[in-house]
Amino acid sequence: MWHVSLCIAATIMVSFTHWVYRWRNPRCNGNLPPGSMGWPLLGETLHFFAPNPTWDTPPFLKHRIKRYGSVFRTSLVGRPVIVSTDSDLNYMIFQQEGQLFQSWYPDSFTEVFGRQNVGSLHGYMYKYLKNMVLYLFGPESLKKMLHEVESVAATALEKWAGQESVELKEATANMIFDLTAKKLISYDPEKSSENLRESFVDFIKGLISFPLDIPGTAYHKCLQGRKKAMKMLKNMLEDRRANPRKVKTDFFDYVLEELDRGDSILTEAIALDLMFVLLFASFETTSLAITVAVKLLRDNPRALQELTEEHENILRNRENKESGLTWKEYKSMAFTFQLINETVRLANIVPGVFRKALKDVKFKGYTIPAGWAVMVCPPAVHLNPVNYKDPLEFNPWRWERMDQKGASKNFMAFGGGMRFCVGTDFTKVQMAVFLHCLVTKYRWQTVRGGEIVRTPGLQFPNGFHVKITERQTESKSNTRI
Numbered sequence: 299m300w301h302v303s304l305c306i307a308a309t310i311m312v313s314f315t316h317w318v319y320r321w322r323n324p325r326c327n328g329n330l331p332p333g334s335m336g337w338p339l340l341g342e343t344l345h346f347f348a349p350n351p352t353w354d355t356p357p358f359l360k361h362r363i364k365r366y367g368s369v370f371r372t373s374l375v376g377r378p379v380i381v382s383t384d385s386d387l388n389y390m391i392f393q394q395e396g397q398l399f400q401s402w403y404p405d406s407f408t409e410v411f412g413r414q415n416v417g418s419l420h421g422y423m424y425k426y427l428k429n430m431v432l433y434l435f436g437p438e439s440l441k442k443m444l445h446e447v448e449s450v451a452a453t454a455l456e457k458w459a460g461q462e463s464v465e466l467k468e469a470t471a472n473m474i475f476d477l478t479a480k481k482l483i484s485y486d487p488e489k490s491s492e493n494l495r496e497s498f499v500d501f502i503k504g505l506i507s508f509p510l511d512i513p514g515t516a517y518h519k520c521l522q523g524r525k526k527a528m529k530m531l532k533n534m535l536e537d538r539r540a541n542p543r544k545v546k547t548d549f550f551d552y553v554l555e556e557l558d559r560g561d562s563i564l565t566e567a568i569a570l571d572l573m574f575v576l577l578f579a580s581f582e583t584t585s586l587a588i589t590v591a592v593k594l595l596r597d598n599p600r601a602l603q604e605l606t607e608e609h610e611n612i613l614r615n616r617e618n619k620e621s622g623l624t625w626k627e628y629k630s631m632a633f634t635f636q637l638i639n640e641t642v643r644l645a646n647i648v649p650g651v652f653r654k655a656l657k658d659v660k661f662k663g664y665t666i667p668a669g670w671a672v673m674v675c676p677p678a679v680h681l682n683p684v685n686y687k688d689p690l691e692f693n694p695w696r697w698e699r700m701d702q703k704g705a706s707k708n709f710m711a712f713g714g715g716m717r718f719c720v721g722t723d724f725t726k727v728q729m730a731v732f733l734h735c736l737v738t739k740y741r742w743q744t745v746r747g748g749e750i751v752r753t754p755g756l757q758f759p760n761g762f763h764v765k766i767t768e769r770q771t772e773s774k775s776n777t778r779i
């Protein structure tokens with residue numbers, strides 16, 4: 299009897315050892331990039347999620363780049379992953395979308411964004427959705443939206459200036475959320491019994507956290523938040539179906555019309571997932587970018603001064619003093635756009651973009667095996683001194699000298715290639731208009747907070763509390779003489 303147990307034990311031992319060996323040394327028809335697969339199952343997940351309180355490249359990447367070079371292998375949340383911090387490879391991955399690589403997100407992501415979210419869709423359906431989003435957030439819509447964006451920002455700032463202090467991240471998130479929700483689904487927080495924004499707050503807190511779904515974890519709260527928000531969106535859509543409106547103006551109208559057509563490829567589930575992604579993407583990313591910009595301006599008086607001059611000039615040269623910002627004025631904000639590029643370069647709001655290799659891909663002597671996940675890391679490119687001199691310095695002027703070719707290869711805050719962020723123009727309008735209203739009329743002081751932490755998503759753990767006051771216009775006219 300004992301030798302049978304021994305045989306079983308030995309078999310288990312051998313299989314286990316073999317499994318661990320395979321885990322550490324995955325199969326590859328070629329030269330796998332160097333790296334460590336970490337612990338069985340857990341991989342190097344914990345290192346990846348370790349908090350980093352600086353603007354610099356996360357230590358997870360830094361240590362491995364130093365040891366293995368710019369392309370290496372690892373294992374995150376149970377998946378083998380090739381990490382690319384190489385400008386050329388990143389560029390190639392973006393350009394090869396649908397050919398050698400395809401947009402792919404970890405299960406924990408599809409769980410929180412929905413299985414039918416744009417990031418997980420390909421081909422025809424993807425193009426259809428992309429056109430729909432561009433219709434909503436493209437330049438033509440934004441031109442029409444400009445006045446509303448300005449009046450929303452001006453009203454918000456006026457309100458905040460009357461307060462002892464305001465937490466800028468939360469406040470700008472609310473501002474943009476209300477505007478987007480109004481545009482997309484005519485949501486009016488004053489008139490609604492449930493608070494849609496609140497379920498998004500829970501959702502965001504657990505986003506890009508360790509994906510452990512048990513009560514008490516951030517990830518669990520995140521899923522609960524999504525569930526609640528999705529239920530509300532579904533109810534609103536049902537409500538609209540029951541009470542159709544005469545004049546069709548928002549995204550719900552558009553979706554219902556498509557669904558009723560019968561031959562449309564759009565389904566209710568896809569429409570709701572898209573609505574959720576758009577609401578989330580529009581306010582969370584942009585409010586982070588605005589908060590980072592205001593914080594960096596506070597520490598760089600020269601940049602603040604040049605920005606103020608640019609926007610005062612717009613007001614000074616305006617023929618009709620009663621009119622608001624025009625599209626032409628918006629397009630003329632040269633320094634503002636440099637400042638926006640520099641802000642998102644340093645902010646690195648999106649720490650990783652995921653793809654899957656569709657075929658074995660050769661790159662600089664290595665092979666990325668078909669089926670493997672690939673993580674493109676914008677921070678490593680944005681903070682590499684080869685691409686940007688003194689990369690940790692906030693220097694909007696560096697964009698004056700940036701040649702376009704270098705800029706497109708070494709700037710990937712909004713992704714690249716076919717899946718380039720569809721919200722880029724929306725973000726730029728929001729940021730530029732908000733900064734216009736802010737610097738022409740107000741100044742601000744830090745009350746508390748403003749520290750950042752990356753886990754690896756960017757957060758302000760203590761918020762960024764500022765006191766906003768109206769500018770002394772007296773001294774302004776003095777300095778001009």
Ligand code: HEM
Pocket residue numbers: 401416417428431435575576579580581583584587642647648651652710711712713714716717718719720721722724725
């Ligand atoms: C500072 C602000 C923003 C940053 C840094 C940012 C970043 C990105 C990045 C890096 C991607 C590429 C993802 C990939 O290749 O897989 C992306 C895609 C996307 N973004 Fe943004 N984004 C911002 C604002 C917005 C806004 C305001 C919206 C909505 C109006 C938006 C909607 C989307 C959507 C729907 C996609 C998916 C596009 C696709 O899969 O083709 N983003 N964004």
Ligand SMILES: *[C@@H]1O[C@H](CO)[C@@H](O)[C@H](O)[C@H]1NC(C)=O
Pocket residue numbers: 632635636639697698700705706709
């Ligand atoms: C900002 O970056 C984009 C993308 O590379 C580039 O096309 C644009 O010209 C840059 N803007 C400025 C003002 O340098």
